[in-house]
Amino acid sequence: MEYLIVKWLHIVSSTLLFGTGIGSAWYLLFAVLSRNVAAIAVVTRIVVFADWVFTGTTMIAQPATGFYLVHLAGYPLHSPWLMYSIVLFVIAALCWLPVVWLQMRLRDLSAAAAAAGTPLPPAFWRYFKAWVLLGIPAFFAFLAVFYLMVAKPV
Structure with missing residues (x-):
């Protein structure tokens, strides 16, 4: 029974991690593409909050429950699928931290522009480009981790 509870927690936290990430990216991307400074300010504020509450906690829960599942199931830590999963998770985490x-920064710059009634400054667009560029490898790393967790290829 303990294994099933930990597995359930692992699956729920991975769903929250990936779902919050893809949902936040979707809304932030389309808010920015609208070029509506007030909307961008609201969405970036919500995205930052969601990232701390959901992504931050699940970035801790995922390895904690994952390593415990490995222990409970008796998988060797040197299994290739597990080692690749760990490396990909670390890559995604290293992308997430600067994101x-x-x-x-996007939140602060858009809030200031909205309050002043001015366009977004050039720094906003530089940060946004970096945000997109870091999101791409994190997205594909998480997709690969999902595959490896389900398939556990030899």
Whole structure:
């Protein structure tokens, strides 16, 4: 029974991690593409909050529950599918950390522009480009981790 509870927690946290990430990216991308400064300010504020609450907690829960599942199931840590999963998760996490900082900068710059009634400054667009570029490898790393977790290829 303990294994099923931990597995359930692992699956729920991975769903929250990936779902929040893809949902936040979707809304932020389309808010920015609208070029509506007030809308961008609201969406970036919400995205930063969601990232801390959901992504931040699940970035901790995923390895904690994952390593415990490996222990409970008796998988060797040197299994290739597991080692690749860990490396890909670390890559995604290393992309996520600067993304959080970038999102906070996007939030602050868009809030200031909205309050002043001015267009978004050039720095906003530089940070946004970096945000997109970091999101792409994180997205594909998580897709690969999902595959490896389900298939566990030899």
